[in-house]
Amino acid sequence: MITANAKAVHGADQPFTSTEIERRDLKAQDVLIEIKYAGICHSDIHSARGEWGPVQYPFVPGHEIAGIVSQVGPEVTKYAVGDRVGVGCMVDSCGKCAHCHDGEEQYCEEGMTGTYGSVDRYGQYTQGGYATHIVVTQDFVVRIPDALELDAAAPLLCAGITTYSPLRHWGAAPGKKIAVVGLGGLGHMAVKLAHAMGAEVTVLSQSLKKKEDGLKLGASHYYATSDEETFKTLANSFDLIINTVSAKIDINAYLSLLAVDGTLVNVGAPSEPLPVQVFSLIPKRRSFAGSSIGGIRETQEMLDFCAEHGIKPEIEVISADRIDEAWERVMASDVKYRFVIDISTL
Amino acid sequence: MITANAKAVHGADQPFTSTEIERRDLKAQDVLIEIKYAGICHSDIHSARGEWGPVQYPFVPGHEIAGIVSQVGPEVTKYAVGDRVGVGCMVDSCGKCAHCHDGEEQYCEEGMTGTYGSVDRYGQYTQGGYATHIVVTQDFVVRIPDALELDAAAPLLCAGITTYSPLRHWGAAPGKKIAVVGLGGLGHMAVKLAHAMGAEVTVLSQSLKKKEDGLKLGASHYYATSDEETFKTLANSFDLIINTVSAKIDINAYLSLLAVDGTLVNVGAPSEPLPVQVFSLIPKRRSFAGSSIGGIRETQEMLDFCAEHGIKPEIEVISADRIDEAWERVMASDVKYRFVIDISTL
Numbered sequence: 019m020i021t022a023n024a025k026a027v028h029g030a031d032q033p034f035t036s037t038e039i040e041r042r043d044l045k046a047q048d049v050l051i052e053i054k055y056a057g058i059c060h061s062d063i064h065s066a067r068g069e070w071g072p073v074q075y076p077f078v079p080g081h082e083i084a085g086i087v088s089q090v091g092p093e094v095t096k097y098a099v100g101d102r103v104g105v106g107c108m109v110d111s112c113g114k115c116a117h118c119h120d121g122e123e124q125y126c127e128e129g130m131t132g133t134y135g136s137v138d139r140y141g142q143y144t145q146g147g148y149a150t151h152i153v154v155t156q157d158f159v160v161r162i163p164d165a166l167e168l169d170a171a172a173p174l175l176c177a178g179i180t181t182y183s184p185l186r187h188w189g190a191a192p193g194k195k196i197a198v199v200g201l202g203g204l205g206h207m208a209v210k211l212a213h214a215m216g217a218e219v220t221v222l223s224q225s226l227k228k229k230e231d232g233l234k235l236g237a238s239h240y241y242a243t244s245d246e247e248t249f250k251t252l253a254n255s256f257d258l259i260i261n262t263v264s265a266k267i268d269i270n271a272y273l274s275l276l277a278v279d280g281t282l283v284n285v286g287a288p289s290e291p292l293p294v295q296v297f298s299l300i301p302k303r304r305s306f307a308g309s310s311i312g313g314i315r316e317t318q319e320m321l322d323f324c325a326e327h328g329i330k331p332e333i334e335v336i337s338a339d340r341i342d343e344a345w346e347r348v349m350a351s352d353v354k355y356r357f358v359i360d361i362s363t364l
Numbered sequence: 365m366i367t368a369n370a371k372a373v374h375g376a377d378q379p380f381t382s383t384e385i386e387r388r389d390l391k392a393q394d395v396l397i398e399i400k401y402a403g404i405c406h407s408d409i410h411s412a413r414g415e416w417g418p419v420q421y422p423f424v425p426g427h428e429i430a431g432i433v434s435q436v437g438p439e440v441t442k443y444a445v446g447d448r449v450g451v452g453c454m455v456d457s458c459g460k461c462a463h464c465h466d467g468e469e470q471y472c473e474e475g476m477t478g479t480y481g482s483v484d485r486y487g488q489y490t491q492g493g494y495a496t497h498i499v500v501t502q503d504f505v506v507r508i509p510d511a512l513e514l515d516a517a518a519p520l521l522c523a524g525i526t527t528y529s530p531l532r533h534w535g536a537a538p539g540k541k542i543a544v545v546g547l548g549g550l551g552h553m554a555v556k557l558a559h560a561m562g563a564e565v566t567v568l569s570q571s572l573k574k575k576e577d578g579l580k581l582g583a584s585h586y587y588a589t590s591d592e593e594t595f596k597t598l599a600n601s602f603d604l605i606i607n608t609v610s611a612k613i614d615i616n617a618y619l620s621l622l623a624v625d626g627t628l629v630n631v632g633a634p635s636e637p638l639p640v641q642v643f644s645l646i647p648k649r650r651s652f653a654g655s656s657i658g659g660i661r662e663t664q665e666m667l668d669f670c671a672e673h674g675i676k677p678e679i680e681v682i683s684a685d686r687i688d689e690a691w692e693r694v695m696a697s698d699v700k701y702r703f704v705i706d707i708s709t710l
Contacts, residue, residue, distance in 0.1 A: 278463060
């Protein structure tokens, strides 16, 4: 076993403490990564607090991981010691089913292995990236292009791919009108990515507080959803709406903003159901969909796209002793736009 | 003005009485149709009772119309006296917007003119097909192929196109697994059409009462939704689900039957909202959509497809004095599978 230092919570309402965790000894195809930076994702909080199902404590979150390869197994062909690499929300899958074959491991029929909170194929409970090291099979490691700094690259591994994938799947491109609901960690990436793909981007945010930011990030329009006029002005106008908000929203009001054949895609996951009026869908053949991360091949494509287009998340790098405080601020939407932990301070 | 005999209701809870209605004198592009048969659609009942918004009485329903051209305006080029023709749910649209241009008049930006319960571009309140004659501009008339009998053709104009259009739009074809929820007027057409398109069809009905029928209509499988095992057995298995039920269903249970990238399309329109758990959508990139009839071009394509494949609805032809009774039976789901009024008895 390989020992890593980590920050863990020992219960749903507990603060972080320093701990040691064990990573498996390198299998033939494994890569040992010295983690440099780990992003803080809202999912980390939901998961650690048991809000998305029971978890095992101590619990080490973190699925936005950027680091350097420090050791490789004997059959590793894709990476060498010193390579700049990343790991996102999954660390393994069956590798045999149709979805794995298609490079969409997130839909693996046996279920993919989550970076934390899963039991892997060796029977070990997975622990995430708020740690100094992680061991991952090479097929679930992606290369971070030289043009991307490691700290800024980290949030791309979840916030980046979670927004990139639906934008690609539903055809973000020049001539398309796309709205992004919520300007947080995911939302600000959706704006940057959709803009880089050539779409006309509108931000729908509760207030106009972040309007200047939104326009700088690449939006052409910015509307407050607290203003009822917004829903009249923008009725029937979007080809695609990416909803990054994980709280309950008035879903029918947002569906009414879709043009014929438009789709509203939730990447945020509210725990309460959203009551959909079927009449919001039928008369304009609208769709309400959900999307989850992306496959490994698409994650690499997204990193290369970001490098090529000079796209990186807006981040605030923090030391490891400030994770609890950062979580509080994430809960209060008080972050522009992603916290990244400097693992050297851990 | 042209006078037609008709059956009308004079209030939400009133029975039908015989009446006379006026149709406009033929404009240059108008066709006068002598109606031979009119199908009874569940929408007729919802509309006549004001359940989908206020209507004007006397109210003549009927948007599944089959008849013979008996007179044409001077600029009519598409039809001649004696032609076998049909009229569906719409009788006009702006003709200028992008959707009209694309042959999807149902999505007309100015709103299409409904066959009944609409105000047309001449300021007249439209009255439907439970009548001896109707006047319709030639672009909203379709040709009924010789291979289709007029009585059986009538229900194709709504029940046929309402199921044909989403099956085509979402790619019903060999290799696709499609479920049809509810085996009524729309459901039985969806089964026949999806089967003819080469898909593998499963009926999901409350009980197994109509199982033999369903298999005869073209389904390969038939399951009772009252049996909880059904939802376990069929989990993650359908590419497309056509929900024809207009009552409230447990939408998340049905969404759980969709494979990755699968879509559940409502063509039934429950008045209560359906509470969608976003977690029913996200992990498999599923969609929940709605669809409404189809354009005129697609309606003609559907009629030609039915003629070519020998598809026709199962109908029970009734005389005009039995409409009230037929409506009661539609409400009680006691029809196999569509009532058609013989207008010669009116």
